[in-house]
Amino acid sequence: MKIVNILESTRPIKSDIRNAYIDFSKMTLSLVAVVTDVIRDGKPVIGYGFNSNGRYGQGALMRDRFIPRVLEAEPDSLLDETGENLDPHKVWARMMINEKPGGHGERSVAVGTIDMAVWDATAKIAGKPLSQLLAERYGNGTPDPRVFVYAAGGYYYPGKGLDGLKKEMESYLARGYSVVKMKIGGATLAEDCERIESVLKILGPGQQLAVDANGRFDLKTAIEYGKALSQYPLFWYEEAGDPLDYELQAKLGEVYKGPMATGENLFSMQDARNLIRHGGMHKDRDWLQFDCALSYGLVEYLRTLDMLKEYGWSPSRCIPHGGHQMSLAIAAGLGLGGNESYPDLFQPYGGFPDGVKVDNGYVTLPPLPGIGFEGKSDLIAEMRALAS
Numbered sequence: 001m002k003i004v005n006i007l008e009s010t011r012p013i014k015s016d017i018r019n020a021y022i023d024f025s026k027m028t029l030s031l032v033a034v035v036t037d038v039i040r041d042g043k044p045v046i047g048y049g050f051n052s053n054g055r056y057g058q059g060a061l062m063r064d065r066f067i068p069r070v071l072e073a074e075p076d077s078l079l080d081e082t083g084e085n086l087d088p089h090k091v092w093a094r095m096m097i098n099e100k101p102g103g104h105g106e107r108s109v110a111v112g113t114i115d116m117a118v119w120d121a122t123a124k125i126a127g128k129p130l131s132q133l134l135a136e137r138y139g140n141g142t143p144d145p146r147v148f149v150y151a152a153g154g155y156y157y158p159g160k161g162l163d164g165l166k167k168e169m170e171s172y173l174a175r176g177y178s179v180v181k182m183k184i185g186g187a188t189l190a191e192d193c194e195r196i197e198s199v200l201k202i203l204g205p206g207q208q209l210a211v212d213a214n215g216r217f218d219l220k221t222a223i224e225y226g227k228a229l230s231q232y233p234l235f236w237y238e239e240a241g242d243p244l245d246y247e248l249q250a251k252l253g254e255v256y257k258g259p260m261a262t263g264e265n266l267f268s269m270q271d272a273r274n275l276i277r278h279g280g281m282h283k284d285r286d287w288l289q290f291d292c293a294l295s296y297g298l299v300e301y302l303r304t305l306d307m308l309k310e311y312g313w314s315p316s317r318c319i320p321h322g323g324h325q326m327s328l329a330i331a332a333g334l335g336l337g338g339n340e341s342y343p344d345l346f347q348p349y350g351g352f353p354d355g356v357k358v359d360n361g362y363v364t365l366p367p368l369p370g371i372g373f374e375g376k377s378d379l380i381a382e383m384r385a386l387a388s
């Protein structure tokens with residue numbers, strides 16, 4: 001078997017929303033199809049992938065370097081020991097030939113997106129859900145199809161007041177979520193406290209709020225916010241400072257005693273390891289948000305999980321950023337703590353297969369081959385259009 005083509009298309013996922021650092025008025029992503037010559041049900045197996053919101057499409061890097069490297073490889077050099085399926089680790093190594101270490105930049109997004117499509121194709125060729133394949137190869141053998149998900153939103157929108165924010169959060173709770181997330185750091189501390197309090201008022205028993213500063217704060221502001229946030233029973237305080245400022249994270253962790261979360265903008269095992277080594281994160285209460293679709297894909301994420309194990313961290317402390325089905329499959333297959341979800345944003349990317357309902361904060365995944373994109377009609381229509 002072989003990969004016969006890799007296609008990329010850069011698609012808009014723009015909206016009027018704003019976090020503390022960027023607006024999404026020009027946001028895009030890359031949609032990728034990895035076309036193989038394996039025939040299933042009379043059609044070639046095609047793996048699909050896309051990158052998470054926040055880092056823009058990466059078509060130029062893919063076309064310049066990563067796609068030609070894979071297509072120019074001796075096809076057999078990319079196969080597993082059976083010779084009948086891809087070996088995603090070998091495809092990954094091929095993409096990364098002649099790439100120096102360090103300075104991970106955004107090539108990790110390009111590689112991670114293609115890697116997602118390679119895993120989708122690999123699981124489809126194996127005739128299994130990716131969660132099953134992962135549990136068998138790297139986990140305890142059996143995936144847990146039930147995955148915790150939380151609803152992310154609460155952005156700053158033009159003209160959106162407290163009522164709009166509350167309505168948005170109420171609608172997530174009405175759809176079965178038990179944890180909702182909102183942005184902070186894009187207004188004054190006093191205004192953000194008012195926004196937080198207005199959401200806390202609508203939460204019932206067992207429901208919680210997380211807040212996300214998107215890396216906006218210097219140490220002084222992070223601590224000021226930390227002191228103010230300490231009065232609220234938050235699910236977590238996310239990305240207070242610059243994602244690469246491990247000292248800030250560690251100093252904040254000495255003052256702020258509630259759970260914290262970070263990692264969505266760390267794009268390699270090495271950067272994640274530096275957070276674990278130097279960021280003072282607490283393995284009993286903090287959360288790690290590394291997102292494979294931005295950070296060299298699942299091949300690298302497996303290295304990150306191995307690294308975490310070495311440092312005594314459980315995969316159950318990982319709740320990836322990004323709201324895509326790839327991380328849902330990884331969560332189910334490898335025992336992560338859950339996954340992000342954007343119920344109303346960045347569609348048709350992300351979300352769940354049609355008909356999957358959130359029940360008290362959990363989803364149960366249907367056993368679809370691959371990542372499960374074929375179960376989401378609006379998404380698979382876009383994907384098939386790219387590949388046809």
Ligand SMILES: O=C([O-])CC(=O)C(=O)O
Pocket residue numbers: 019053054152212214264321322340
């Ligand atoms: O607003 C963004 O860039 C997305 C984000 O941080 C998140 O989902 O945690």
Ligand SMILES: [Mg+2]
Pocket residue numbers: 212214238239264321
């Ligand atoms: Mg975030």
